[in-house]
Amino acid sequence: xxxxxxxxxxxxxxxxxxxxxxxxxxxxxxxxxxxxxxxxxxxxxxxxxxxxxxxxxxxxxxxxxxxxxxxxxxxxxxxxxxxxxxxxxxxxxxxxxxxxxxxxxxxxxxxxxxxxxxxxxxxxxxxxxxxxxxxxxxxxxxxxxxxxxxxxxxxxxxxxxxxxxxxxxxxxxxxxxxxxxxxxxxxxxxxxxxxxxxxxxxxxxxxxxxxxxxxxxxxxxxxxxxxxxxxxxxxxxxxxxxxxxxxxxxxxxxxxxxxxxxxxxxxxxxxxxxxxxxxxxxxxxxxxxxxxxxxxxxxxxxxxxxxxxxxxxxxxxxxxxxxxxxxxxxxxxxxxxxxxxxxxxxxxxxxxxxxxxxxxxxxxxxxxxxxxxxxxxxxxxxxxxxxxxxxxxxxxxxxx
Numbered sequence: 574x575x576x577x578x579x580x581x582x583x584x585x586x587x588x589x590x591x592x593x594x595x596x597x598x599x600x601x602x603x604x605x606x607x608x609x610x611x612x613x614x615x616x617x618x619x620x621x622x623x624x625x626x627x628x629x630x631x632x633x634x635x636x637x638x639x640x641x642x643x644x645x646x647x648x649x650x651x652x653x654x655x656x657x658x659x660x661x662x663x664x665x666x667x668x669x670x671x672x673x674x675x676x677x678x679x680x681x682x683x684x685x686x687x688x689x690x691x692x693x694x695x696x697x698x699x700x701x702x703x704x705x706x707x708x709x710x711x712x713x714x715x716x717x718x719x720x721x722x723x724x725x726x727x728x729x730x731x732x733x734x735x736x737x738x739x740x741x742x743x744x745x746x747x748x749x750x751x752x753x754x755x756x757x758x759x760x761x762x763x764x765x766x767x768x769x770x771x772x773x774x775x776x777x778x779x780x781x782x783x784x785x786x787x788x789x790x791x792x793x794x795x796x797x798x799x800x801x802x803x804x805x806x807x808x809x810x811x812x813x814x815x816x817x818x819x820x821x822x823x824x825x826x827x828x829x830x831x832x833x834x835x836x837x838x839x840x841x842x843x844x845x846x847x848x849x850x851x852x853x854x855x856x857x858x859x860x861x862x863x864x865x866x867x868x869x870x871x872x873x874x875x876x877x878x879x880x881x882x883x884x885x886x887x888x889x890x891x892x893x894x895x896x897x898x899x900x901x902x903x904x905x906x907x908x909x910x911x912x913x914x915x916x917x918x919x920x921x922x923x924x925x926x927x928x929x930x931x932x933x934x935x936x937x938x939x940x941x942x943x944x945x946x947x948x949x950x951x952x953x954x955x956x957x958x959x960x961x962x963x964x965x966x967x968x969x970x971x972x973x
Contacts, residue, residue: 574667576632576650579639580725580732581623584646584742597623599773600644600745606807607638607961624651624732636738641804643771644748645740649723651732656689658696661731662703665722668735669704669711677714678704678735682724689726700724744773746806751775752885753848754857755840756795756811758915761859761888763798763905764896768887769857770805777853778802778809779844781816783916791913799959801905812847813955816840816916819946824920827937833925834934837867838879839943843950845880857885861896871928878931 581604586596597618604625608614613628614635625635632650639648652668654660669678680701682693691699700722701713725732754766756778766776780795792813799809819839827835844856860868867876877884888896900906 574652574664576652576671577627578651578653578732579625579627579632579635580649580651580734581625581639582646582648582740583622583644584740585744586644587621593620596644596745596748599747600642603642603644603745603747603807604639607642608635611635639740640738641741642745643741643743643773643805644745646742647737647740649734649737651725651734653730653732656686656726656731658691658699661724661726661733662700664731664733665700665724666704666707668722668733669708669720672720672735675719676710677712677718677720679713679715679718679721680704680724681721682726684726686726686728688728696724741771741805743771746770746773747775749773750855751777751851751853752855752857753812753844753851753853754778755844755859756780756798757859757917758791758795758798758909758913759859759917760893760900760906760909761861761864761896763802763859763909764899764903765857765859765885765887766802766809767805767899767903767905769885770802774857774885775806776802776809776857777812777851779812779814779847781814781820781840781843781916783817783820783919784815786817786820786914786919787916788913790911791915794908794911794913795915796957796959797908798905799957800961801903801908803959803961804904808958808960811957811959813957814843814847815950815953815955819943819950820916820920822941822943822946826941829922830924830926831929831934831937832920832922833867834872834875834929835938836920837872837876838934838938839947841876841880843947845882846947846951847954848882855883855885856880857887859888860886861888861891861893864893866925866927869927872926875929875931875934 589596601618611630613630615626617624652664654664680697682696684693720735722735749772752769752774754776756762770776778799782792799811803809823832823836
């Protein structure tokens with residue numbers, strides 16, 4: 574006997590009413606894309622769950638892939654048998670023996686098929702007795718069992734499982750539009766991207782690169798972060814913005830305390846233009862209120878003022894420890910702490926304004942001639958497509 578199915582439970586998707594089909598379809602597509610390396614598997618949708626028929630593929634490898642897919646509340650390796658009591662008992666015995674470090678168990682029967690001739694409670698006793706008769710050193714504990722053997726009796730068949738693994742939760746990526754993530758290479762912005770994707774948003778990234786003040790290693794660090802985020806979706810497109818000339822101009826011409834605010838506003842202005850070109854409807858940042866000078870209420874107000882695009886800030890109420898905990902869990906922390914500076918850490922004034930005046934910011938910007946600088950930047954953006962399996966440079970780098 575072998576495990577031949579993986580059961581996928583929807584969680585939040587089940588609450589989507591008439592739109593449920595749309596969310597389930599997208600989840601199906603995301604799973605199908607993630608399992609392209611397993612040609613034998615078949616995916617079947619149902620109202621309250623999805624099942625993956627393994628057809629001989631390795632269940633553990635597929636479970637590992639599915640753990641990265643948003644929209645899955647939990648998943649279980651299962652055996653499918655006919656609605657025959659003897660077959661169910663044998664499969665339950667197999668599932669109990671497959672569970673590791675188990676001394677106590679409990680049988681739980683869910684009988685959606687009301688034509689099955691034995692009631693749920695009675696069948697718990699029947700199967701439990703079968704397991705006790707055919708094993709040694711196991712006992713029943715209905716309150717705190719080491720393992721719970723689930724019998725899901727449906728119209729077409731019965732599914733038996735003895736384990737349940739927590740999924741990534743959230744909503745399937747692709748059900749909530751697209752956002753442009755400002756990806757700096759630090760700890761915060763990858764976490765912001767992850768949390769945005771968890772709400773069903775497909776993410777593209779923009780990174781501001783200032784060679785020779787920032788290195789190729791710093792750029793590679795951002796691409797590696799994008800690759801980690803791509804694990805949770807189909808792909809992440811990274812727009813590498815050549816920012817050196819404009820950043821030097823800001824450093825030269827803007828009063829020292831205000832240069833950080835103007836630099837952030839220029840980043841937002843360029844990001845908005847990329848978003849418009851790509852049909853993206855929002856911008857995501859890793860801002861956490863009060864963390865640094867650019868993330869005070871006054872600074873965010875001044876920086877926001879240059880765009881009418883909605884700005885998503887999923888970290889806004891988190892402290893640093895909470896952000897680091899998520900970064901460690903999703904695998905971005907080790908990459909983010911590599912010691913390579915990005916453009917946000919060069920030309921930084923020692924005393925940036927934490928309460929910048931918007932009228933002064935606008936006045937200083939009006940003294941700069943930036944139209945040609947912005948166009949030069951937009952004409953020379955490098956676009957790199959990152960997927961879980963490959964990285965390629967888009968030959969159409971001339972976006973505008």
